[in-house]
Amino acid sequence: MxxxxxxxxxxxxxxxxxxxxxxxxxxxxxxxxxxxxxxxxxxDTKTMRKIVALRKMEKHHRDEADALMETYRQALGLH
Structure with missing residues (x-):
């Protein structure tokens, strides 16, 4: 059973x-x-997809990702 x-x-x-x-x-x-x-x-759908991904993130995670991106850009001279 x-x-x-x-x-x-x-x-x-x-x-x-x-x-x-x-x-x-x-x-x-x-x-x-x-x-x-x-x-x-x-x-531009690539940008739209990035925006959709960013909107899924919590603000503090988004802020961390932005800060890391800025650090990497500066390190590579991409101002």
Whole structure:
């Protein structure tokens, strides 16, 4: 009996993961389409991707990354 319950639970988890993976593919396609639309109107998508990544970061992590970037730029003479 325990084997049946475990097998049923496992099947439910697998099916749920499969549905979520399908949704994830759909979201990824939507994101790709949105970047393509932005590019077609003249926006630079590389910069947009960087901005999206920065917005995901907490402020103190963003500040640390900015300070490190500035240190590296100065070290390489990229003012």
């Amino acid at each position: 325990t084997d049946n319950v475990s097998a049923e639970q496992l099947r439910q988890f697998i099916e749920r993961i499969e549905r979520l993976e399908e949704e994830k593919r759909g979201f990824a396609d939507d994101i790709k389409d949105t970047y393509a639309e932005a590019k077609s109107t003249g926006f």
